[in-house]
Amino acid sequence: MVRVGTRHLKSNFQFLILKFPKNGQLAFAFAGGILMGMTPAPINAWFLAWIALVPLWILVATPSLKSKLALGFAWGLGFHGLALSWIIGLHPLTWMGVPWLASLAIALFCWLFITIWGALLVALWAGSFKFLEKTSSLRSPNRLFWTLARVLVGTAIWCGLEGIWSSGPLWWTSLSYTQSPHNLLILHLGQLTGPSAATAAIVAVNGLLAESWLQKQLPATPLLLRPSTRLSVASFLSPAKIYLAIAATLLLSLHLIGFNLYSYPLLTLLKLR
Template sequence: MRSFLKNLAFSPLAFAVSFASGLGMGLTSAPVYAYFLGWIALIPLWVLICQPGVSFKRALGLAIAWGAGYHGFALSWITGVHPMTWMGVPWLASLAIALFCWFFITLWGTLIVLSWVVGMRLYSRFMQPTTLLARCSRVLFGLTLWCALEAFWALGSLYWTTLAFTQSPYNLAILHLGQLSGATTISAAIAAVNGLIAEWLLAQATPTKPRPLFLTLPIGLCLSLHLIGASLLQAPLNPTPETALRVGIIQGNIPNTIKLFPEGLRKAIEGYTAGYETLVAQGVNAVLTPETALPFIWNEQNRRYSSFQQAILRENTVAWLGTFSTQGSRLTNSLLTITGDGEIYSRYDKVKLVPLGEYIPFEDILGQLINRLSPLDAHLAPGSSEQIFDTPFGRAIVGICYDSAFGNHFRRQTAAGGEFIITASNNAHYSATMPAQHHAQDVMRAVESDRWIVRATNTGYSGIVDPHGRTIWISGLNTYETHADTIYRRQTQTLYVRWGDWLLLVLMGLSGLSIIQQKLT
């Protein structure tokens, strides 16, 4: 084993192995959903970078290979924006934009892996684990560092592919660990299992091999975590008639190629008006439309003669309308509560804008390049992170499109009294993989918050998800659909909702104590 690992670590094949294991992590998400690979896909990278004698430069190369495999595959749906010839963008320029976006977001995700490898190399250099306890301490440091990096990345605008994300939407038992301390709980669990197996393999290459009993640690941990999650999954929801809310969803299916042109506007107004009337006839209390369902500013002048506004006045039923509003001289991507009298009851402005689509990150550096390559107006104004969205049925938790990737955004609204989640999205400009991954993000948010979630998208997948993450209904892709269903308002608060990401602080404290203890001994 010792000679095999040493030969592999110093051979060119090591980069292929690292890339393949990163690709394996990528296969855990849509469209493959091989979530079980998440529990082993980090092992090769861990073993290779911790192998004695591997240079710092080589370790960084292995990190890049792993990050490119994971983030490059999982985020490849971004290339679905090509071609943009319908916007007047030349075919080659459109391809350049798509490839640049893919490269940029892959690189950004890979920076997490690079930072983690740097930290692991520094730790191994100064601590030099040789005993079983020291190896467990390195595992603790490794999983703490990974979770800390994910938490730091979540403070920014480019955030999607966490380790926790690899288990959604099908490993519901593990997803329920998110009720304890959010995505950190799940990422820490995955990193711990991978790390313990990796350290067992590394120890096999030493003169003092650990007992086979050591291997029972990761196996036992994995099984125990699934059992804990399964027990949370079995908790009864106890819905009552008093908390029931009948909601309707309209999936308008307006292709982006026509959405902003007269044909698309006409089709949108007709489709959403007809869908609203159909759902009202089915007895719903409110109707949810997708992100920018009616892609114009919903002001007095524009809404006065809108058939959708007239339908609301006629049917006297609440609508949650995706449209544009204004913030000073800039537009906002908004969701409005419109009551039966046609008035705006509440407004939510999208907080997390899509990089390169709705705003330009590092605009001073990238602004001129993007503006030369694309005619997109990438300058929407973000909403306040402290927004509250009250409705005639109680306080709601809201996310528009990219907001779904940020668990703390939903946690804050839940802690503020939100009783159910509504999300509105438009995924029409990406490949079919992206809507499936977006649904997986919302499943995580439903479980973490212990709330029912209603999802309306332009072209799919719209859906209803219960607080246990079970998809009650999901739409087709690229279809016009309406759906009526019943959800239930809830006032429970999970440990994550009450205390936030407390586990990360505990892990950091334990890791610090472990380092001090090793230095003293």
């Protein structure tokens, strides 16, 4: 069996990221957050949620923990800052007897505080994801397994952090919120596990798309070669195409499941339970 060295793959990933200047990385991450921030009202570009996390996922391959935290924070500022910009509409509070400048300061403080609170969550995801990747067995010689495990762990960490975040009073901009109220098929996945189902779907699809792009930048090498007469599908398809196909299949399957749940009247579902 001939296997691809994971240390070589890691160095290639890091080389791809380090080609971006540091300020360019932060701007790229921030732009991805802005795309995600355009998904709720008033823009309602909910479909952007399925690609807006890709830039951060790509940049998360940087070897520096400090850089990962900064990139996650930049993405979070873009997303939460734009999605929560309606808070500035609290101003003016002069009808409550608050002076104009004090009213502006209150509105800006509320907006900045909640934005930073959400951005810290993304920064924590970026940092902890790297830590778990380094201390776990994700670097399997089998590149397909390694990548799918990476996506699974990244999705689980995000959902876990959102679960902790939801126990507080400022859980306003979950990724599941990006699909409301237009993508009813994905929203109906909430009947299964609550809003975390939509969040997991978005993170997983973005992760697979990002991994597909990363693999496409690497030298063309098969995932796994076995000296046998039975050739696997992986020996015919490039890794990038495999991850792209998995992402498309997952996206379609989740919408079909959501459509099935959407088709049942709520009373029927309650009786089945």
